[in-house]
Amino acid sequence: LAAGQNFDLGRSADLVTQTMKAYGLEFSDVARIADAFTVATTSSDASVEKLAISMPIVAATAKAAGIPLEELVAILGTLNDRGIDASTSGTGFRRVLSSLLNPTDEFKRRLDEVGLSEEDISLKTNTLTEIMKTLEDSGFDVSDSFAAFGQRAAVATEILKDTNGAVEEFTKKIIEADEPTRRLKDERLKGLNNQWLLFLSAVEGIAIELGTALIPEIKSFLQALTPMLQEFREYLDENEGAADTIGKVALAFSVLAIAVGTLLTAIGFLLIPLSSLVIVLGGSSATGAGAGL
Numbered sequence: 001l002a003a004g005q006n007f008d009l010g011r012s013a014d015l016v017t018q019t020m021k022a023y024g025l026e027f028s029d030v031a032r033i034a035d036a037f038t039v040a041t042t043s044s045d046a047s048v049e050k051l052a053i054s055m056p057i058v059a060a061t062a063k064a065a066g067i068p069l070e071e072l073v074a075i076l077g078t079l080n081d082r083g084i085d086a087s088t089s090g091t092g093f094r095r096v097l098s099s100l101l102n103p104t105d106e107f108k109r110r111l112d113e114v115g116l117s118e119e120d121i122s123l124k125t126n127t128l129t130e131i132m133k134t135l136e137d138s139g140f141d142v143s144d145s146f147a148a149f150g151q152r153a154a155v156a157t158e159i160l161k162d163t164n165g166a167v168e169e170f171t172k173k174i175i176e177a178d179e180p181t182r183r184l185k186d187e188r189l190k191g192l193n194n195q196w197l198l199f200l201s202a203v204e205g206i207a208i209e210l211g212t213a214l215i216p217e218i219k220s221f222l223q224a225l226t227p228m229l230q231e232f233r234e235y236l237d238e239n240e241g242a243a244d245t246i247g248k249v250a251l252a253f254s255v256l257a258i259a260v261g262t263l264l265t266a267i268g269f270l271l272i273p274l275s276s277l278v279i280v281l282g283g284s285s286a287t288g289a290g291a292g293l
Helices: 009-022 025-045 048-064 069-081 084-101 104-113 128-138 142-149 151-162 165-174 181-187 192-238 241-292
Strands: none
Touching: 009 048, 025 048, 025 069, 025 165, 025 192, 048 069, 048 084, 069 084, 069 151, 069 165, 084 142, 084 151, 104 142, 128 151, 142 151, 151 165, 151 192
């Protein structure tokens, strides 16, 4: 996903991991998650960066409401297409689901006015597509949406009512996609620059793995080091002259380090003309040999 989208590896991994946990999926589902994001980002105004903002906001609620992962990604992509920013699309759709799961008295009253009941908009017995179609066909208009869902969620509701069929097709496209992440990655990594990006992503991935593996060791080291530093501080408090002595020793070592560094730098500058001379002489010898001299 990171290579195919030229997106930060760490944030891509976070997005996939958060989605996997929110939906209770296994590591074997990582390709499914990445493919859903790839289709969404190549077929709508959504981007991995936008999904990284909106998905954590709404994923857990969507799972609780029975919204499949692919449908959720399609909905967020559709909201982005209609000009809704990532944060608003996440919070707006979460509010839509919350209102459907637990309708307010005002929501119930508005439903009754258009001849509907709670059962007609229940996510337990209807899909979201069916609910939006029911609301649209009943004459549940924009004023009803604002009264029932609230301002932010009303905009999302009206978009979903208007794009109901398109969301369904979008979801189908995501489900039926044939390894889009791998295909996109292969296509985008043909150039030298992208190969370099892939290399950097691989290095970053190794760093993440090593960092995760070393965290317990680093933690143990710091736990062991802390009491030693505390004892050293107590020693300095008890021996006022010790700190001054240690400071002078540290200063002396710093001066020595600077002197050695300066000397090595000077030697390096002296070696530059010598190496150039060797190259010239080597080139002359090769030229002479080629001429039979």
